[in-house]
Amino acid sequence: MKLIDLENHYYDPATVEAMAARDGYPFFDRDGRAICWNEKIRMPFDALHDLLLDFDRRIESMDRNGIATAVISPSQGLEELDPSESVPLTRKNNDTTYALTQKYRGRCLGSAALPVKDVAASCKELQRCVDELGFVCWHTHSNYSGESIEQEKFIPIFETAAELGVYIYLHPTLPPYSDLFEYGFTFAGPAAGFTVDTYLATMKLIVSGVFDRVPDTRLVLGHLGEAIPFLLDRIDNRLNFLPNDRIKNRKKPSEYFRDNIMVTTSGNMSPAAFRCTKDVLGIESITFGSDYPYENIDEMTDYVKMLDLAEDERELLFRGNAERLMGGR
Numbered sequence: 001m002k003l004i005d006l007e008n009h010y011y012d013p014a015t016v017e018a019m020a021a022r023d024g025y026p027f028f029d030r031d032g033r034a035i036c037w038n039e040k041i042r043m044p045f046d047a048l049h050d051l052l053l054d055f056d057r058r059i060e061s062m063d064r065n066g067i068a069t070a071v072i073s074p075s076q077g078l079e080e081l082d083p084s085e086s087v088p089l090t091r092k093n094n095d096t097t098y099a100l101t102q103k104y105r106g107r108c109l110g111s112a113a114l115p116v117k118d119v120a121a122s123c124k125e126l127q128r129c130v131d132e133l134g135f136v137c138w139h140t141h142s143n144y145s146g147e148s149i150e151q152e153k154f155i156p157i158f159e160t161a162a163e164l165g166v167y168i169y170l171h172p173t174l175p176p177y178s179d180l181f182e183y184g185f186t187f188a189g190p191a192a193g194f195t196v197d198t199y200l201a202t203m204k205l206i207v208s209g210v211f212d213r214v215p216d217t218r219l220v221l222g223h224l225g226e227a228i229p230f231l232l233d234r235i236d237n238r239l240n241f242l243p244n245d246r247i248k249n250r251k252k253p254s255e256y257f258r259d260n261i262m263v264t265t266s267g268n269m270s271p272a273a274f275r276c277t278k279d280v281l282g283i284e285s286i287t288f289g290s291d292y293p294y295e296n297i298d299e300m301t302d303y304v305k306m307l308d309l310a311e312d313e314r315e316l317l318f319r320g321n322a323e324r325l326m327g328g329r
């Protein structure tokens with residue numbers, strides 16, 4: 001049975017060029033082969049660099065693992081720049097994504113990168129990406145250089161996604177907690193900071209009432225839900241403890257996970273974590289994501305193939321849920 005991969009990352013060479021030419025953070029240090037996010041955080045980019053740019057090897061890795069189709073998304077760095085940079089760069093990036101979806105027809109689907117600091121331009125660009133380029137989602141990150149994504153000013157982008165009928169993939173990025181930077185990229189990023197920031201971004205979307213205001217929002221989280229399934233019962237319970245009028249959600253957090261939110265397997269290869277996620281959210285809410293090239297895609301696919309599932313459950317996890325989410329796009 002073929003898989004659909006909802007989390008497969010790349011960089012547009014034009015983005016790498018533009019990041020190499022920047023004076024301020026974030027920038028790409030060509031000599032040191034690293035992305036420098038701030039004074040304390042350098043992300044070594046050596047082996048990854050080629051994998052992020054190389055589509056022949058990506059398609060080969062999909063063939064080898066039975067992945068029919070991957071939704072490709074640009075990695076961090078673009079959306080949070082000032083509009084003078086992010087508006088032309090995200091547009092350029094989306095055009096590159098489109099060209100890749102045409103070159104690898106049926107194998108790659110597009111996700112939109114948006115210049116979020118110009119909300120009107122973002123809504124227009126999302127519309128172009130969906131209506132003209134056939135993209136399936138908005139790929140966003142858990143904060144915009146420290147700005148919280150549930151803020152009132154960003155709501156029009158959520159509304160546009162809902163109106164266009166596309167989902168929002170909420171991907172981690174470095175959190176704005178500078179105390180974590182003392183420990184370098186791996187800890188501030190994927191080993192701890194990414195999870196915490198995406199967990200909080202999701203919970204802030206819930207408690208600020210974004211899902212009540214834009215009830216057709218469909219949100220997808222990676223990494224088996226960024227630890228939320230493990231804690232969801234406690235979250236429901238504790239939000240009822242001394243409620244205040246700044247907590248605006250009308251339903252329990254678990255109900256938004258039933259109605260609005262799905263998770264992918266990206267970068268979490270623990271069978272125990274999978275069982276917990278399936279017990280709490282149900283198999284209808286989990287779909288395959290590889291996190292290529294940050295994760296070993298062979299190990300990621302071997303892992304989902306060896307999970308103890310009935311045939312109909314396997315079908316939902318491998319592709320059925322993703323197809324339903326994309327609604328025939």
Ligand code: GRE
Nearest residue numbers: 075076189190267291294
């Ligand atoms: C990821 O997508 O999981 C990721 C990044 C950047 C660095 C490491 C990493 O986007 O795991």
Ligand code: ZN
Nearest residue numbers: 007009171291
């Ligand atoms: Zn990822």
